[in-house]
Amino acid sequence: MGTVLTARQHAETMTQYVAEGIERAKALGNRGPLRLDSNGKLTPDILDAYNRTGFYIFEGAIKQDEIDLLRADMEWLLDRAPVDNGAEVDHQGRPAYGQDFARPVYSMIQPLADPWGGTKALNGRHPTQMAQPVAADQPPHKVVFIMTGMCQTMPSGLRLYGHPDLLSVAASINGDDFVPYNDAIFIKQPGRGGSVSWHQDGVTHWENPSWDSSIHGFNFQVQLFDTTARSCLWVVPGTHKEGKIDIKARVAANQGVEQLPDAVPLYCSAGDVTIVNRQALHGSFANTSDDLRISLTFGFHKRSSVLGAAGALSESESVVYDAARIAKRSEVVSVAIDARAKFYPEETRFHYQPLASQEEELRFSDETWQRVIKDYNLNDLSI
Numbered sequence: 001m002g003t004v005l006t007a008r009q010h011a012e013t014m015t016q017y018v019a020e021g022i023e024r025a026k027a028l029g030n031r032g033p034l035r036l037d038s039n040g041k042l043t044p045d046i047l048d049a050y051n052r053t054g055f056y057i058f059e060g061a062i063k064q065d066e067i068d069l070l071r072a073d074m075e076w077l078l079d080r081a082p083v084d085n086g087a088e089v090d091h092q093g094r095p096a097y098g099q100d101f102a103r104p105v106y107s108m109i110q111p112l113a114d115p116w117g118g119t120k121a122l123n124g125r126h127p128t129q130m131a132q133p134v135a136a137d138q139p140p141h142k143v144v145f146i147m148t149g150m151c152q153t154m155p156s157g158l159r160l161y162g163h164p165d166l167l168s169v170a171a172s173i174n175g176d177d178f179v180p181y182n183d184a185i186f187i188k189q190p191g192r193g194g195s196v197s198w199h200q201d202g203v204t205h206w207e208n209p210s211w212d213s214s215i216h217g218f219n220f221q222v223q224l225f226d227t228t229a230r231s232c233l234w235v236v237p238g239t240h241k242e243g244k245i246d247i248k249a250r251v252a253a254n255q256g257v258e259q260l261p262d263a264v265p266l267y268c269s270a271g272d273v274t275i276v277n278r279q280a281l282h283g284s285f286a287n288t289s290d291d292l293r294i295s296l297t298f299g300f301h302k303r304s305s306v307l308g309a310a311g312a313l314s315e316s317e318s319v320v321y322d323a324a325r326i327a328k329r330s331e332v333v334s335v336a337i338d339a340r341a342k343f344y345p346e347e348t349r350f351h352y353q354p355l356a357s358q359e360e361e362l363r364f365s366d367e368t369w370q371r372v373i374k375d376y377n378l379n380d381l382s383i
């Protein structure tokens, strides 16, 4: 889009698109409760709908009391964000949180900006730029766009990572020997949140002779608040099966307009959890709505997709993911399971098959927090 829109104009351009998108979404049949069969795996109808469309919405998968704890941790973290990338102080002049970690916790942007679209960032996987409307009362400060490291920044985030139903979903899709990818919390503040331009997440296996529709894994998003079609993630159904898509050409064929005609919104209630195939074409628009969206995003892969692969996205290309690196990053899953089991003793804990013999040494404690959790995201497994 060539002209700069005000936030109000942008919101108006969304009105009809949103209404039509909701109708398309309703017809897909890929939302409902998270159901597992007697073997602890997703029921076949859910897997079929996920494999057909490239995403699924598990309604009410996280209970309200857990959502409340996640919200409380997030509120504290947002209050302690630095005033800019690399700044040492927060909005009250206090030391900003997170300076002890090796990787920055917060990524800050101008309100309603698209920081990646049309740039070479993240292997250039966002080739077109979204509209960047001007915020109504343009604030002088930046806003939090993304936060990383939820297992070390939020006790509730570590426990969520060990959720038995979510880990059962990971095992159902990627096999019992599934491995972690990374995590990121997308923050879309009302009238402020930036956009994430159309992209497919995976970058490694497009030319792999063994390529298939699930080779780049999937991401969960746990929604802390109700999120409407104006603030949520949008996906083009079925695109996870198409191979690498020429996104520039697709947007050009839509007269350069970012509102792709066949995309659908993943609108959710607080406590809903989405899964999205990382090969599906997806993105989100500048948040000119009144909704606050906070989406805790974390992914899992098939072990075979990661073992021997070179680093990509935020990981150095010179790194090769060997068995030791995979084991190191996977230990976070085991510690998270134990942290959760200690907090929710009535729940049946998940048994993570790859580290089954190490459950004792991966109990949650001060020692494992320092050894396994602190700076765990230096070992993310991005492909």
Ligand SMILES: O=C(O)CCC(=O)C(=O)O
Pocket (backbone or CB within 6 Å): 186, 196, 201, 219, 232, 233, 282, 283, 284, 295, 297
């Ligand atoms: O939630 C969003 O707005 C973007 C999420 C996304 O692009 C991703 O998880 O890859």
